[in-house]
Amino acid sequence: VLYDAACASGAQAHNFTWARMPSSSLRPFERGDMFHMDCYGALAGYFWDFGRTRVAGDVPTAQQRGLIEASIEVVDAVCAVIRPGISASEVYEAGARAIGESAFIASIPTEERDTEGFPAVGHGIGLGWEAPWLTPADHTILVPGMTLAVETLIGHPSMGGGFFEENGVVTTDGFEVLTTAQRTWW
Numbered sequence: 001v002l003y004d005a006a007c008a009s010g011a012q013a014h015n016f017t018w019a020r021m022p023s024s025s026l027r028p029f030e031r032g033d034m035f036h037m038d039c040y041g042a043l044a045g046y047f048w049d050f051g052r053t054r055v056a057g058d059v060p061t062a063q064q065r066g067l068i069e070a071s072i073e074v075v076d077a078v079c080a081v082i083r084p085g086i087s088a089s090e091v092y093e094a095g096a097r098a099i100g101e102s103a104f105i106a107s108i109p110t111e112e113r114d115t116e117g118f119p120a121v122g123h124g125i126g127l128g129w130e131a132p133w134l135t136p137a138d139h140t141i142l143v144p145g146m147t148l149a150v151e152t153l154i155g156h157p158s159m160g161g162g163f164f165e166e167n168g169v170v171t172t173d174g175f176e177v178l179t180t181a182q183r184t185w186w
Contacts, residue, residue, distance in 0.1 A: 009027075009029060009033050009034065009035040009036075009056075010027065010029070010030065010033045010034075010035075029056040030056060031056055031057040031059075032055060032056060032057060032059070032061070032064075033055070033056040033160075034053060034054075034055055034056075034060075034064055034067075034159075034160030034161060034162075035053065035054055035055070035056060036051060036052065036053035036054075036153075036161060036162070036163035037051060037052060037163075038050075038051040038151075038163065038165060039051065045127065046125075046126060046127065046147075047125045047126060047127065047128055047129065048125065048167055049125050049129065049149040049165065049167060050149070050165045050166060050167050050179045050181060051151060051163050051164060051165035052163070052164065052165075052181060052182070052183070053067075053068050053071065053161070053162050053163050053164065054185055055068075055185070058185045058186060059186075060186065063156075063159045063160075064159065064160055064162075065186070066104040066107075066162075067104070067154050067155070067156070067159055067160060067161060067162035068162040068164070068184065069104070069162070069184075070102050070104045070105050070154045070162060071152050071153065071154045071162035071163060071164040072162075072164045072183060072184070073098065073102060074095055074098040074099055074102065074121070074152045074154070074164075075121075075150050075151065075152055075164045075165065075166055077094060077095065077097070077098035078091060078094050078095045078098065078121050078122065078134070078150045078152075079150055079166060079168065079175050079177060080094075080175075081094040082142060082148065082150070082168075082170060082174065082175035083142070083170070083173065083174050083175065084142060084143055084144050084170060084172065084173075085141060085142070086141070086142050087138075087139045087140060087141055087142070088132035088133060088134050088135065088138040088139065088140045088142065089135065089136050089137065089138055089139050091121065091122070091134045091142070092120065092121050092134045092135050092136050092138075093136070094121075095121035095134070095152065096121075099152075099154075105154060108156050108159075112156055112157070113154070113155070113156060119135065120133050120134050120135045120151075121134045121150060121151065121152055122134040122148050122149050122150040122151050122165075123148070123149055124146060124147065124148055124149075125147050125148065125149050125167060126147060129149075132146070132148075134148070134150070142170050143170065144170050144171055144172050145169065145170065146169070146170040147167065147168070147169050147170075147178075148167070148168055148169075148170065148175070149165055149166070149167050150165065150166050150167075150168065151163070151164065151165035151166075152164060152165075164183075165179075166178075166179045167179045
């Protein structure tokens with residue numbers, strides 16, 4: 001069951017959602033509009049929560065492609081460090097490092113970056129959105145069997161926003177991504 005889908009497109013694609021939930025607009029998509037959607041719902045009472053970004057017409061500009069690829073790279077870097085024994089705050093730090101090491105993100109002046117919205121790189125999922133919260137303040141130690149949504153939004157008001165989110169489970173030796181949705185459309 002899909003409960004809602006937080007989304008933004010066009011000139012507001014650098015925002016997580018525009019302007020409230022449920023998000024809606026009568027404006028038709030235009031070729032080249034970035035569109036991202038955070039999809040969540042439940043199956044047998046357990047939440048899923050993933051997100052993707054696409055460009056209307058499937059021909060992104062170099063900047064749009066850079067935003068999308070940078071968001072995927074950050075999420076992949078976060079997923080790569082998740083394992084039993086690591087704390088939620090250490091996972092957050094891996095995301096912050098990945099953002100700091102991204103050549104594309106570094107090409108955007110800090111004062112022009114727009115990553116408003118969710119102040120984390122993910123959270124637990126189960127019977128809802130739940131702990132652990134992948135933030136600097138959450139020191140929960142991850143253990144096998146925990147299910148997590150790992151996410152980021154990299155945005156710029158004149159370029160748009162690349163949002164990406166994966167779901168997975170902490171295994172005995174790492175993190176298994178369970179999301180099977182297509183990652184890009186080029």
